[in-house]
Amino acid sequence: MFARMSLTTRTKILQLFTTKTQRSALARGSRNGFRLDPFRESESLSCCSFSSSAASAAVEAETASPSAEVLNGSRLFGLLKEYEDYRRNLYGGLTHKALFVDAVGTLLVPSQPMAQIYRQIGEKYGVEYSESEILSRYRWAYEQPWGKSRLRYVNDGRPFWQYIVSSSTGCSDSQYFEELYNYYTTEKAWHLCDPDAEKAFQALRTAGVKVAVVSNFDTRLRPLLRALKCDHWFDAVAVSAEVEAEKPNPTIFLKACELLGIQPEDAVHVGDDRRNDIWGARDAGCDAWLWGADVTSFREVAQRIGVQV
Numbered sequence: 001m002f003a004r005m006s007l008t009t010r011t012k013i014l015q016l017f018t019t020k021t022q023r024s025a026l027a028r029g030s031r032n033g034f035r036l037d038p039f040r041e042s043e044s045l046s047c048c049s050f051s052s053s054a055a056s057a058a059v060e061a062e063t064a065s066p067s068a069e070v071l072n073g074s075r076l077f078g079l080l081k082e083y084e085d086y087r088r089n090l091y092g093g094l095t096h097k098a099l100f101v102d103a104v105g106t107l108l109v110p111s112q113p114m115a116q117i118y119r120q121i122g123e124k125y126g127v128e129y130s131e132s133e134i135l136s137r138y139r140w141a142y143e144q145p146w147g148k149s150r151l152r153y154v155n156d157g158r159p160f161w162q163y164i165v166s167s168s169t170g171c172s173d174s175q176y177f178e179e180l181y182n183y184y185t186t187e188k189a190w191h192l193c194d195p196d197a198e199k200a201f202q203a204l205r206t207a208g209v210k211v212a213v214v215s216n217f218d219t220r221l222r223p224l225l226r227a228l229k230c231d232h233w234f235d236a237v238a239v240s241a242e243v244e245a246e247k248p249n250p251t252i253f254l255k256a257c258e259l260l261g262i263q264p265e266d267a268v269h270v271g272d273d274r275r276n277d278i279w280g281a282r283d284a285g286c287d288a289w290l291w292g293a294d295v296t297s298f299r300e301v302a303q304r305i306g307v308q309v
Contacts, residue, residue, distance in 0.1 A: 084304070091266075094306040096287065098262045099204060100253065101234075102271030103215035106291045107197070108190045108228065114138065118169055121183065125176035127169045134168050141167035153241040157218030185220045187227045193291075200298035200309050201233040207307045210260045212236040214253060214269060216246045216276065236260055247273075248280025257284075270301055 087095040101107050110117075115131040115138065129137070141164050146152050152160050158181070165180060166172045183189050194200075201211055211234050215221055218241040225231035236259035238252055245251035257264050264285030271277025272291040281288035295301045299309045 088306055094207065094209065096209070096268045096305055097266040098210040098212065098257075098260050098268075099301065099305065100212050100214045100238075100256055100267055100269035100281070100286065102247075102269070102273070102277050102291070103213055103217055103221060105272035106193060106270060106277075107213065107230075108192055108224075111189060111191050115168075117183065117189070118165070118180065121180050122169050122171055122176055125171050125173045127171050127176075129169055137170075138164065138168040151240070151244060151246060153216065153218040153239075153246070154244075155219055155241055157220070157241060161218075185223055185227065187229075190224065190228060192228065192230065194298050196309075197298045198230070198233060200302045203307050203309045204302050204305065205233075205235070209305060209307065210235045210262065212238060212256045212260055214238045214247070214256045214271075216240045216252075247271075247276035248283065250280060250284035253281050253284035253286055257286075268305070270295060 084095050091097060104110075113131070113135075115135040118134050118138075119127060119129070119131050127134075146160060146163075154160070161181060162172075162177055165177050169176075204211055213221070213225070213234050213236075215238070217239050219239065221239050222231065222237060225234075225237070231237075236256060238256040238259060240246040240252055243252045243255045245255070247253075253267075253269065254264065257267060260267075265287075267281075268287040268289060269277060269281035270289050270291050271281070274290060278288040278290055289295050289301070289304070295304065302309050
């Protein structure tokens with residue numbers, strides 16, 4: 001598909017991503033920009049990104065330095081517009097047939113800091129650590145290997161979260177864990193990132209664009225979406241605990257494609273984590289836009305796809 005573009009356009013797009021500065025930024029992202037945690041704040045980098053999986057894959061093979069003309073902002077915009085116009089011609093006015101959306105950090109976020117909730121609920125169970133101590137212990141625990149499995153969220157994720165809660169707070173009281181665990185399944189614990197998201201998703205689906213959530217989460221995600229009254233916005237939900245694969249593993253994106261009955265090149269994924277969302281989606285053959293950088297609202301997402309809200 002990418003190969004059908006003009007040679008000049010393809011070459012210049014590839015050159016955009018070959019500077020030493022950008023390669024260094026991507027390397028830092030590999031080390032620092034990864035998040036599998038549904039309660040942890042995003043650590044994504046904000047360096048340059050591009051919406052073509054084919055282009056991103058080809059970058060590694062290109063070594064030519066970009067010319068001043070290629071790095072010119074207006075020229076860059078022109079190249080991206082040419083690519084998106086090409087896709088609209090391919091898909092009858094739309095750039096993509098399907099939209100994948102990350103859950104935590106993109107669709108929804110915790111309403112209060114994790115450490116604050118852990119301490120507030122934990123006080124009656126004898127938790128004495130400060131919020132800063134809880135946060136520090138939480139991060140340490142989360143980064144430790146989890147048994148012999150690469151999957152943190154299996155089914156309801158209880159064993160993993162029991163380990164995280166006890167490690168973070170020093171409290172192993174089962175009632176404390178249950179209260180905390182159940183709290184994060186309620187609408188009190190979360191809110192939508194974009195208050196106008198519903199209009200955008202309705203417009204997309206009316207235009208024939210299929211929509212799915214693709215998330216590293218346990219099985220609480222479905223009841224949580226119902227609690228937030230947004231579960232009906234989506235045609236499918238691909239949860240890592242059910243798929244048995246966590247982003248950036250391409251398997252979870254391919255499962256979402258299967259659920260929607262599309263090919264990977266038909267979809268664009270929107271997420272806030274460069275490693276898990278952007279690189280993972282592109283490895284699966286999908287396009288990807290970084291939430292907070294490439295797009296900042298679901299209205300903008302819809303408009304880029306070619307749907308007016």
